[in-house]
Amino acid sequence: LQVPNQPDIPYITGDGVGIDISPAMIKVVDTAVAKAYGSEKKIAWKELAAGEKAYAAQGDYLPQETVTALTENLVAIKGPLMTPIGEGFRSLNVTLRQQFDLFANVRPITYFKGVASPVKRPENVEMTIFRENTEDIYAGIEFESESPDAERLIKLLKTEFGIDNIRFEQTSAIGIKPVSPDGSKRLVRAAFDHAIAHGLNRVTLVHKGNIMKFTEGGFKKWGYEVADEYPTFTVNTFNKLKAESGLDAALAAKATALAAGKIYVDDAIADNFLQQILINPSAYQVVATLNLNGDYISDALAAQVGGIGISPGANINFLTGHAIFEATHGTAPDIAGLGLANPASLILSSVMMLEFMGWLEASNLVRDALAKTIAQGQTTRDLGGKLTTADFTAAIITNF
Numbered sequence: 137l138q139v140p141n142q143p144d145i146p147y148i149t150g151d152g153v154g155i156d157i158s159p160a161m162i163k164v165v166d167t168a169v170a171k172a173y174g175s176e177k178k179i180a181w182k183e184l185a186a187g188e189k190a191y192a193a194q195g196d197y198l199p200q201e202t203v204t205a206l207t208e209n210l211v212a213i214k215g216p217l218m219t220p221i222g223e224g225f226r227s228l229n230v231t232l233r234q235q236f237d238l239f240a241n242v243r244p245i246t247y248f249k250g251v252a253s254p255v256k257r258p259e260n261v262e263m264t265i266f267r268e269n270t271e272d273i274y275a276g277i278e279f280e281s282e283s284p285d286a287e288r289l290i291k292l293l294k295t296e297f298g299i300d301n302i303r304f305e306q307t308s309a310i311g312i313k314p315v316s317p318d319g320s321k322r323l324v325r326a327a328f329d330h331a332i333a334h335g336l337n338r339v340t341l342v343h344k345g346n347i348m349k350f351t352e353g354g355f356k357k358w359g360y361e362v363a364d365e366y367p368t369f370t371v372n373t374f375n376k377l378k379a380e381s382g383l384d385a386a387l388a389a390k391a392t393a394l395a396a397g398k399i400y401v402d403d404a405i406a407d408n409f410l411q412q413i414l415i416n417p418s419a420y421q422v423v424a425t426l427n428l429n430g431d432y433i434s435d436a437l438a439a440q441v442g443g444i445g446i447s448p449g450a451n452i453n454f455l456t457g458h459a460i461f462e463a464t465h466g467t468a469p470d471i472a473g474l475g476l477a478n479p480a481s482l483i484l485s486s487v488m489m490l491e492f493m494g495w496l497e498a499s500n501l502v503r504d505a506l507a508k509t510i511a512q513g514q515t516t517r518d519l520g521g522k523l524t525t526a527d528f529t530a531a532i533i534t535n536f
């Protein structure tokens with residue numbers, strides 16, 4: 137990504153705690169950039185209207201100027217947006233992902249020393265989840281059984297496809313799960329590119345291909361096809377060698393491949409994977425998976441390292457370079473505007489953003505200072521501390 141020294145970066149403050157955490161994030165990033173590059177680099181922040189504030193001012197949750205600005209600028213960052221409740225509203229987050237075809241939801245999971253965790257060794261949890269963001273049952277193609285569309289669909293399934301093992305007359309709704317080779321492959325490629333860029337040697341494809349053979353099973357199949365495009369040693373090669381020449385020979389070949397810098401690729405069935413991340417998390421580094429599995433897995437892993445309050449995320453189209461970095465938590469209406477929210481999730485999302493821009497000195501400064509601050513026991517209330525958003529932000533800046 138070619139980034140000028142004074143890039144325009146659009147940001148959406150966000151609803152609820154957005155007004156607490158977005159200014160905190162901007163302050164931390166600006167201070168880190170000035171510290172890392174002096175006057176050579178500086179971000180020109182451009183606030184964009186979206187969410188409740190935009191609706192109150194303009195009667196539109198996602199005004200056209202916001203979409204235009206996001207189209208013109210590849211990189212943007214956002215606070216949480218409230219999903220309006222009522223007929224016909226789609227989540228603004230989903231709308232943005234679809235509008236810019238942000239096909240990868242990237243969720244790095246890292247433990248910060250000092251954070252309370254429900255597991256014994258949270259420091260063993262260090263992985264990045266690549267969740268497909270545009271397809272799957274999550275695409276929201278659903279029909280209510282009373283609707284004419286559902287009736288047509290059910291009739292088609294019964295008469296044309298001869299499906300007779302479902303009690304359609306009692307089915308209250310029906311959903312469709314689209315999964316494409318291209319959609320799966322571009323996501324898996326992003327996971328491999330990440331592994332290579334970060335010197336990681338294991339990529340795991342997580343799926344439910346045992347039950348959903350063509351959608352989830354397709355994802356697995358296409359994932360292994362992508363593995364062949366990269367310097368990899370797959371579990372399939374391992375098993376073949378084991379059958380032909382024995383376990384020792386297979387283990388030796390795997391060790392040689394890894395020593396030569398190849399990536400070990402395997403797959404796991406999603407339910408088993410959710411057990412494995414509790415039993416043996418250190419085995420996993422990069423995970424590629426479909427939309428719904430990725431949703432569950434990301435939040436389950438975030439809980440292991442201390443909750444979504446400190447978990448960052450990004451929605452990226454690695455082909456166009458379009459990327460929206462975001463806090464992964466919601467608008468936290470219970471503490472909104474009180475100056476108590478933890479800005480760590482959004483600040484860590486800005487770390488991902490700075491890294492994506494290639495501004496590594498600044499991203500390292502922010503990540504290290506945030507880790508140091510938490511390790512010192514200086515935290516907001518959600519992490520058991522007493523600091524306000526402003527005091528926590530000041531403590532991070534002191535630690536630069």
Ligand code: NAD
Nearest residue numbers: 216217218219445464465466467468469470471477478518
């Ligand atoms: P939430 O994440 O807003 O809140 C859950 C709990 O976590 C609350 O007790 C809240 O106080 C706490 N919490 C969340 N973020 C925190 C922070 N930064 N610091 C300290 N505590 C924090 O989830 P919810 O209540 O289910 O959702 C509220 C609204 O947010 C809904 O409208 C939902 O649609 C929306 N939402 C938006 C996003 C997004 O924009 N990416 C994600 C999830 C939910």
